[in-house]
Amino acid sequence: MVTTELRRDPITGRSVLIDLTAQPHPHDFVLEPVRLDDAPAECPFCEGREADAGPELLAWREGGPANTPGWSVRVVANRRPMLRIEGGQDRRVEGVFESRDGLGAHEVVIETPMHDQAVHRLDADRLWRVLWAWRTRLQDLKRDARFAAAVVFKNHGRAAGARLDHSHSQIAAYPIVPAALDEKVRGAGEHYGRTGRCVFCDLTAQELTDGRRTVSDTLSIIAIAPFASRVPFEAWLLPRDHAPRFEEVSDATLEAMAVILKDVMARVDWALERPAYNLVLHTAPFSGDADAGFHWHLEIIPRVTRWSGLEWGSGVPRNPVSPEEAARALRAVAIG
Ligand SMILES: [Zn+2]
Ligand SMILES: [Zn+2]
Numbered sequence: 001m002v003t004t005e006l007r008r009d010p011i012t013g014r015s016v017l018i019d020l021t022a023q024p025h026p027h028d029f030v031l032e033p034v035r036l037d038d039a040p041a042e043c044p045f046c047e048g049r050e051a052d053a054g055p056e057l058l059a060w061r062e063g064g065p066a067n068t069p070g071w072s073v074r075v076v077a078n079r080r081p082m083l084r085i086e087g088g089q090d091r092r093v094e095g096v097f098e099s100r101d102g103l104g105a106h107e108v109v110i111e112t113p114m115h116d117q118a119v120h121r122l123d124a125d126r127l128w129r130v131l132w133a134w135r136t137r138l139q140d141l142k143r144d145a146r147f148a149a150a151v152v153f154k155n156h157g158r159a160a161g162a163r164l165d166h167s168h169s170q171i172a173a174y175p176i177v178p179a180a181l182d183e184k185v186r187g188a189g190e191h192y193g194r195t196g197r198c199v200f201c202d203l204t205a206q207e208l209t210d211g212r213r214t215v216s217d218t219l220s221i222i223a224i225a226p227f228a229s230r231v232p233f234e235a236w237l238l239p240r241d242h243a244p245r246f247e248e249v250s251d252a253t254l255e256a257m258a259v260i261l262k263d264v265m266a267r268v269d270w271a272l273e274r275p276a277y278n279l280v281l282h283t284a285p286f287s288g289d290a291d292a293g294f295h296w297h298l299e300i301i302p303r304v305t306r307w308s309g310l311e312w313g314s315g316v317p318r319n320p321v322s323p324e325e326a327a328r329a330l331r332a333v334a335i336g
């Protein structure tokens with residue numbers, strides 16, 4: 001019986017090693033349950049401390065003026081932005097070196113006014129508002145001709161890079177197409193050039209037929225454990241029909257996404273006992289050049305393994321849990 005397998009990601013072409021030589025050892029996993037404790041007095045994201053988080057760029061409010069309590073989702077500029085809205089677009093070239101100003105946008109989406117509420121515990125209609133905030137901000141950032149692409153991401157727990165416990169996600173817009181997105185755009189473009197089809201559509205169709213890696217399913221969105229999962233319990237959420245960009249999805253698709261995202265996050269949370277995780281939204285670059293072959297999607301990346309010299313040296317992650325087993329375990333979680 002083959003217990004290790006090199007699997008190739010159909011989009012990026014990158015390989016992972018699914019290694020089932022031994023049952024995963026406890027030391028393969030970093031299980032540090034994320035706890036959302038009482039709000040520290042200085043949490044800037046808690047309701048009532050709007051001034052500390054900064055002026056809002058967008059909010060979903062039941063009432064009340066901007067920058068006061070009464071919101072359910074609130075978007076502000078990051079107070080310590082890694083990319084700044086002021087700056088030039090010019091490239092500087094010096095021999096083999098190329099640089100440019102750290103121009104861009106870096107925004108924070110405060111997902112709930114309540115400090116101790118994890119995002120998967122929000123009602124689906126409140127989670128819908130978080131997705132609505134992502135969509136609205138992406139639409140706005142896209143209008144800035146200086147930006148080439150944006151990614152939305154979420155860090156949950158220290159092991160996933162979160163500095164603050166209070167549930168939030170971030171939006172970063174770049175003057176370039178950042179590497180992780182660019183790699184997918186190129187891989188998808190190559191598949192499109194060869195076959196005339198979107199690789200994400202092909203993979204979604206295949207997964208729906210196969211079923212072994214399906215985690216959850218709605219009429220419009222499917223959740224799978226990807227064939228070449230880089231980490232245990234990695235999950236991707238993909239619209240079933242071809243759609244290059246998240247910022248153009250309908251309210252109904254946002255609704256379906258909120259339902260399935262809550263469902264899958266709750267399953268991962270239960271199966272891995274409140275793991276740290278990252279969430280990544282990939283939407284096509286703003287130029288539109290990649291739209292025929294690119295397909296927006298969301299990735300859930302539990303941070304329960306540590307990458308060693310093996311991963312950094314080879315670029316081939318070793319994953320001790322097969323995606324089929326992860327999908328089976330996630331499907332088995334009783335949600336209720
Ligand atoms: Zn808070
Ligand atoms: Zn597609």
Ligand SMILES: [Zn+2]
Nearest residue numbers: 184282297299
């Ligand atoms: Zn992606």
